[in-house]
Amino acid sequence: MKKHNYSAGPCILPQEVFEKSAQAILDFNHSGLSILEISHRSKDFVAVMEEARALVLELLGLEGKGYQALFLQGGASLEFLMVPYNLMNINGKAAYLDTGTWANNAIKEAKLFGETVIVASSKDQNYNHIPVDYTIPEDADYFHCTSNNTIFGTQMKSFPKTNVPVVCDMSSDIFSRTLDFTQFDLIYAGAQKNMGAAGATLVVVKEEILGKTGRTIPSILDYQKHIKAESMYNTPSVFAVYTCLLTLQWLKKQGGIAAIEKINEAKANLLYSEIDRNTLFKGTSAVADRSFMNATFLLENPELQESFDKMWKEAGISGITGHRSVGGYRASMYNALPMESVQVLVDVMREFESVFSDQSQLAQ
Numbered sequence: 001m002k003k004h005n006y007s008a009g010p011c012i013l014p015q016e017v018f019e020k021s022a023q024a025i026l027d028f029n030h031s032g033l034s035i036l037e038i039s040h041r042s043k044d045f046v047a048v049m050e051e052a053r054a055l056v057l058e059l060l061g062l063e064g065k066g067y068q069a070l071f072l073q074g075g076a077s078l079e080f081l082m083v084p085y086n087l088m089n090i091n092g093k094a095a096y097l098d099t100g101t102w103a104n105n106a107i108k109e110a111k112l113f114g115e116t117v118i119v120a121s122s123k124d125q126n127y128n129h130i131p132v133d134y135t136i137p138e139d140a141d142y143f144h145c146t147s148n149n150t151i152f153g154t155q156m157k158s159f160p161k162t163n164v165p166v167v168c169d170m171s172s173d174i175f176s177r178t179l180d181f182t183q184f185d186l187i188y189a190g191a192q193k194n195m196g197a198a199g200a201t202l203v204v205v206k207e208e209i210l211g212k213t214g215r216t217i218p219s220i221l222d223y224q225k226h227i228k229a230e231s232m233y234n235t236p237s238v239f240a241v242y243t244c245l246l247t248l249q250w251l252k253k254q255g256g257i258a259a260i261e262k263i264n265e266a267k268a269n270l271l272y273s274e275i276d277r278n279t280l281f282k283g284t285s286a287v288a289d290r291s292f293m294n295a296t297f298l299l300e301n302p303e304l305q306e307s308f309d310k311m312w313k314e315a316g317i318s319g320i321t322g323h324r325s326v327g328g329y330r331a332s333m334y335n336a337l338p339m340e341s342v343q344v345l346v347d348v349m350r351e352f353e354s355v356f357s358d359q360s361q362l363a364q
């Protein structure tokens with residue numbers, strides 16, 4: 001039986017993406033060849049890459065606005081260093097908002113390239129909220145933020161207005177909600193959380209911000225070289241890019257980002273209402289900053305963990321154990337997770353309360 005998959009990433013994808021990619025491994029486009037054995041320069045794969053890149057810009061509303069979409073490799077983690085390599089001037093500086101583990105990893109890499117100003121951090125409260133009221137230095141080469149903090153379950157609901165280029169790690173909430181994407185100059189995201197199989201990294205960059213640092217950039221790390229080569233500078237992750245195309249086509253059929261956003265909101269509201277209502281659970285992040293993708297929550301009485309774990313596993317739920325730095329539980333509700341799966345989790349939480357609420361009170 002198919003599990004209710006709450007994994008934080010790699011994670012659930014639409015069932016039709018699994019089916020179509022399985023088919024393409026056996027026979028791609030009725031070519032008599034597997035997608036795993038064709039040249040990335042073949043007509044059929046060039047068409048996949050072109051459509052995937054175009055669909056990204058179309059779905060984000062960035063067509064004809066000076067942006068390029070690239071499918072690279074190395075994960076979001078390689079972007080942590082490609083961003084400063086391509087955007088930080090020699091003797092320049094960059095501004096970072098520290099909202100969690102991934103933001104911190106990005107900062108670590110930027111420090112190798114120049115001065116890194118941390119405009120604000122919520123580290124002293126274990127990243128349970130998004131800092132407000134900070135100033136971005138006017139002379140920074142760019143400002144970097146993380147739209148959704150996968151581990152801590154917080155999400156930026158708005159983004160600062162600034163004259164410096166804005167770079168955003170959207171690994172865990174890209175294509176999940178409508179935003180004015182023109183406010184960003186560079187967006188990057190590992191594919192494996194809302195877009196496709198692990199192995200591809202999406203970069204969407206406004207071309208005019210590139211080529212200004214005076215640095216000599218190794219070819220494979222140079223966004224301009226990848227743009228020139230139409231995202232085929234070297235062999236791309238053919239299969240992962242194909243799964244991204246299938247997911248983007250699925251998303252377009254659903255009605256695009258605006259349609260999926262409504263469903264994502266309904267899913268998140270259902271689960272957070274139960275976390276707030278249920279006497280045995282509590283949320284870990286500030287209510288105003290709660291992530292609609294990754295809901296983090298704890299048991300009021302940790303001694304009941306074994307009993308709760310047994311109950312959700314029996315209900316066919318998979319992957320809700322929290323990250324070790326937060327503990328408790330994390331339910332990742334990416335685009336492809338059906339509402340029905342959230343209902344199953346909420347039903348388990350209610351059932352758990354009806355069985356254990358007496359014991360919980362005794363223990364307190």
Ligand SMILES: *Cc1c(COP(=O)(O)O)cnc(C)c1O
Pocket residue numbers: 009074075076077078102146148149150169170171172190191193
């Ligand atoms: C998962 C994640 C990363 C790391 O992605 P990789 O593709 O494994 O390098 C970076 N940032 C965020 C916000 C993430 O959720």
